[in-house]
Every structure is written in C-alpha cells, then in structure tokens.
Amino acid sequence: MMKTVDLPRSATAGLDLDRPLASLGALLRDWLPRQRWFAGKDRPVTELSVLSVTELFPGCLHLLVHADHSAGGDPSPSGDCYQLLLGAREHRTPRLERAYIGRAEEGPLAGLAIYDALHDPRAAELLLERLRIPGTAGPLRFETAPDARIPGELAPRLLTAEQSNSSLVYGDSYILKVFRRIQPGINPDLEVPGALAAQGCARVPAPVAWFHTTEPRPATLGVLQPFLPDAADGWTLSLRALAAGDDFATEAHELGRATADVHLALASAFPSAGREDHGRTAQAMTARLEAAAHAVPALRPFAPGLRGAFEALAGCAGGPPAQRIHGDLHLGQVLRADREWFVIDFEGEPSRPLAERRGIQSPVRDVAGMLRSFDYAARQRRPWRPAWARHCREAYCAGYAARAGWDPREKHALLRAHETDRAVYEVVYEARHRPAWLPVPMAAIERLARWGG
Missing domain, CATH: 3.90.1200.10 (Aminoglycoside phosphotransferase (APH), C-terminal lobe)
Known part of the structure; x- marks a missing residue:
C-alpha cells in the first residue's frame, strides 16, 4: 500500500513551466557554483539553459539544466548538464534552511521559496514511491528489477559526504544515488552492477530500481541499490x-x-x-x-x-x-x-x-x-x-x-x-x-x- 504523504498544496500547479528560467535563472547562477558536485567552479557560467522541466509531484520540479562556460567570442559550447530536484513553497521553512536556494522574484514562480528538494524528507519519500511503482512522469521513466519488492514507509536521510552526486538512504535497506552531472547514455553505475549480478558476483550490490529520461536525449538519472548498514x-x-x-x-x-x-x-x-x-x-x-x-x-x-x-x-x-x-x-x-x-x-x-x-x-x-x-x-x-x-x-x-x-x-x-x-x-x-x-x-x-x- 502506498503511504499517504501530506505535502503542501502544489505551489507549481497550473503555472507556465515553459519559462522556468524567468524565475530560476538568477537564483541558479548564484547557487550552482557553490554546490560540491558542480564541476565548473573555476569557470564562470556564461549561459544557463533549461533542457527539460517536469512537475515530478506536487510542489517538486525536476529539471535538467545546461551550464555553459564558453569564453566570449567562442562559438563552441563548453559546459555540463546537471540534474536538479527543486521544491517550491509559499513560505520559507526553518527545517529546510540548509536547502534554501532563494525566493523567485519574477516569472511563473514569482514569490515562491525555492529549495533543493532532496533535503526534504517528504519529497524524498515520494521519490521512493515513484521507484517502488514503475511508471512515467513526462519524459522520466521509473523502473524496477523483475524480482524487486521494495517496502514503503522507509525513513529517508540525505548523505552529506559525497562530492559528485547526491545519495539518499532509506531506513537501513536501500541507498539511492541521484546523479548530478548527466551525460547521454546508460550510466556505468547502473549497467555494470546489473551485469555483474547476472554473473552471480556477490561483491557488488545489484540495482533494484532506477530512473532515466528520454529527453532531450536518453540518460540515466538515478539508481537504487541495497544498503549495507554495518559496513x-x-x-x-x-x-x-x-x-x-x-x-x-x-x-x-x-x-x-x-x-x-x-x-x-x-x-x-x-x-x-x-x-x-x-x-x-x-x-x-x-x-x-x-x-x-x-x-x-x-x-x-x-x-x-x-x-x-x-x-x-x-x-x-x-x-x-x-x-x-x-x-x-x-x-x-x-x-x-x-x-x-x-x-x-x-x-x-x-x-x-x-x-x-x-x-x-x-x-x-x-x-x-x-x-x-x-x-x-x-x-x-x-x-x-x-x-x-x-x-x-x-x-x-x-x-x-x-x-x-x-x-x-x-x-x-x-x-x-x-x-x-x-x-x-x-x-x-x-x-x-x-x-x-x-x-x-x-x-x-x-x-x-x-x-x-
């Protein structure tokens, strides 16, 4: 049975999400370079563009953004694609202060408080629900291994030690790696453990669920694997x-x-x-x-x-x-x-x-x-x-x-x-x-x- 999670009324429902940078551009230009997983810290962001935006569930937007670092006059793009899960709330919440990005001043999200949704336990719970029950959300595809039986009501916690990605641990049972820097194609962290599990190699935890996108090009976005709590x-x-x-x-x-x-x-x-x-x-x-x-x-x-x-x-x-x-x-x-x-x-x-x-x-x-x-x-x-x-x-x-x-x-x-x-x-x-x-x-x-x- 799916656990009912009491999220605030969707702050993004009915908004024109075709113009997200009108609200988020200035906030993300300042916030992105300060994240541990942002690869272009030594280069200024010359242009920021949204490649896709999906309301993943009420009050949470999934974005793929491209941060360009091209020097002036250089016609060839130079940058990276990043995956963001952003929460939008009417009111700033003290318990999410560390995740706070800023308040949108213009555009479709004007007046809303924007934060990194992976820090929000309620949003993290709904993300696991998406993985428990295969399905789609816009260009996003959620899949589970054929023999996977993922229980619900697992308390999430965000790990803080990673450098290049973000990981959520659910109870003491699973760990979800959310890739931050996205490249087209299947990520080896999904491909390799799956292949090794088929070989009977017990030294690598096998993936039990994952999600990926079909737009703008197919790419792996995250992988759920067993967590070894005593390791x-x-x-x-x-x-x-x-x-x-x-x-x-x-x-x-x-x-x-x-x-x-x-x-x-x-x-x-x-x-x-x-x-x-x-x-x-x-x-x-x-x-x-x-x-x-x-x-x-x-x-x-x-x-x-x-x-x-x-x-x-x-x-x-x-x-x-x-x-x-x-x-x-x-x-x-x-x-x-x-x-x-x-x-x-x-x-x-x-x-x-x-x-x-x-x-x-x-x-x-x-x-x-x-x-x-x-x-x-x-x-x-x-x-x-x-x-x-x-x-x-x-x-x-x-x-x-x-x-x-x-x-x-x-x-x-x-x-x-x-x-x-x-x-x-x-x-x-x-x-x-x-x-x-x-x-x-x-x-x-x-x-x-x-x-x-």
Whole structure:
C-alpha cells in the first residue's frame, strides 16, 4: 500500500513551466557554483539553459539544466548538464534552511521559496514511491528489477559526504544515488552492477530500481541499490588502523583478491577482444599531463620526467587484456562488512566522457588507483608512515595476483604510467577543490618523475 504523504498544496500547479528560467535563472547562477558536485567552479557560467522541466509531484520540479562556460567570442559550447530536484513553497521553512536556494522574484514562480528538494524528507519519500511503482512522469521513466519488492514507509536521510552526486538512504535497506552531472547514455553505475549480478558476483550490490529520461536525449538519472548498514568504507578503516598504529596488510591482501574477483566477473560479463593500444593510451595520458601543467604551474618542473613514464608505456609490449574496469577505484569505493569486501560506485571519473568510461581499459588502471589511495591514507598521519603504505601496496598486489593469475608488480612500465596518470588527475582535482591537500599528490609526482618511479 502506498503511504499517504501530506505535502503542501502544489505551489507549481497550473503555472507556465515553459519559462522556468524567468524565475530560476538568477537564483541558479548564484547557487550552482557553490554546490560540491558542480564541476565548473573555476569557470564562470556564461549561459544557463533549461533542457527539460517536469512537475515530478506536487510542489517538486525536476529539471535538467545546461551550464555553459564558453569564453566570449567562442562559438563552441563548453559546459555540463546537471540534474536538479527543486521544491517550491509559499513560505520559507526553518527545517529546510540548509536547502534554501532563494525566493523567485519574477516569472511563473514569482514569490515562491525555492529549495533543493532532496533535503526534504517528504519529497524524498515520494521519490521512493515513484521507484517502488514503475511508471512515467513526462519524459522520466521509473523502473524496477523483475524480482524487486521494495517496502514503503522507509525513513529517508540525505548523505552529506559525497562530492559528485547526491545519495539518499532509506531506513537501513536501500541507498539511492541521484546523479548530478548527466551525460547521454546508460550510466556505468547502473549497467555494470546489473551485469555483474547476472554473473552471480556477490561483491557488488545489484540495482533494484532506477530512473532515466528520454529527453532531450536518453540518460540515466538515478539508481537504487541495497544498503549495507554495518559496513565501513576502506578509507575509514585504513585511517583507524593508522591511528591505532595497526598494520593493514591483511585487509589489503583480501582487498586485492576482491578486486581481482570483480575484474574476472567484468571480463566474463563484458567479453572483449584485443589488447590495450599502449601508444594511444600514452598519447592520451600525455595530453592530460599537458593540460594539467597548464592549469597547475607546480607540475611544470616535473613534466619531462612524467612524460618519460608515458613514453615507456608507448614502447611497452604485452600486458593483461583490456576489459571493462571500475575506472575510479580507491579506498572510498570499497566497503567491508561481515569480513568481506564489496566494491561500489562504478560510475568512473565523472569528468571523463561517458563513452570513455564505458570503454575497455587496462585493469592496471584500477590497481594503480588503489595503490595511490594507500599513499593518500598514509599521508593523513604525521609523521608520514611510508612503510605502512609500502606494506599495503605489496599485500594488495599479492592478493590480486593470487586470484587474477598475473602480478601487477611485474608490469612495471604499465603500473608506473597508470600511477602517474592518476597522480596528475589528483593534482588538478586538489588544486581546484582542496588546495590544502595538494602536497599529497605532488609528493607522488616528484617520486614518479624520477626514472624508474
């Protein structure tokens, strides 16, 4: 039975929603750049356009907006599409103060208080109802897995720790990831867990419901999966071990085995032929380095040595077959519950094109991401404990080799290149979002720039 939720009378019913920017344009231009998931913080929004708007339920609008960052005179658009769920109320509500965006001064929503509806428990409950019962709302499509039985009356809470998306936990049963940065096509965080579930891979929670849009182009908007209430993420566990002075090698070894299990299941779920084109991969890495050095001057003195890592990759022969991978693997993307490791968040790096994230790549890239994460964890303590990170690296690679049948440590040129590429990405990320953390990847850059890593 559907739970009855007492929402205020629809503040948007009967309004002309074909002109939403007349009410929302000024508010969103100010609000969007301040959100953690907004990717264009270092670039001004030169134009804001609404791609679609739907009244999802009374008092809640679903929008896809495009934020353009094109420089003056540049005819080519440069920006991103974002998903917004906006509440509209006649009166400002103290309990939603953190979600308050502003009061519309003109247009069809003039006089209404606008807020981020994901912070509103009543709106979150209705969003789950949409997922429980498949159906449509304008261009939006809500679907459930064939065997899914999602109970109602689950209290929602919004998680606050995420960077690039927003997640709602319902009771202790489910977690809904609402994608913020939208690209056309199926999102890997829906595609991959579904395929792995069909393979019987128990290390990845399977999707139970999802929603997507058909306009302006088909795209995944959100995924509901089982929630592991007693789980702790790898980042938290590693920091606890460091604080207690404990070794983490046993957990790292098991995590290496879990990573290999997922890679084996991915190779089976997404069969592919051929090997990675090392020359093309090295060329792409070099291009990212050049762009990063332009954006972060601190990288420039190390660029020659870093290019050497990519040149070595271009001349490298062999290596494991390219396949579908996680794409953004680190300690924050793994959970430990009941002494088992689980892998989550298969979206990949949201800054990269969706076609690239869905393509085949070397599994060494995932290994490199986890090795960099051990280094990040070790550097959270003073004094830095390099031996702790080194032991974790060795144990992780040994665990991976025990399951995968090949040892990442024996692929020196591959591993060095992918670690270098990851560290370059980290430098740009930290420079833009967390400047105080910049010394962490810069220390790795200095090490990796030396020949031999």
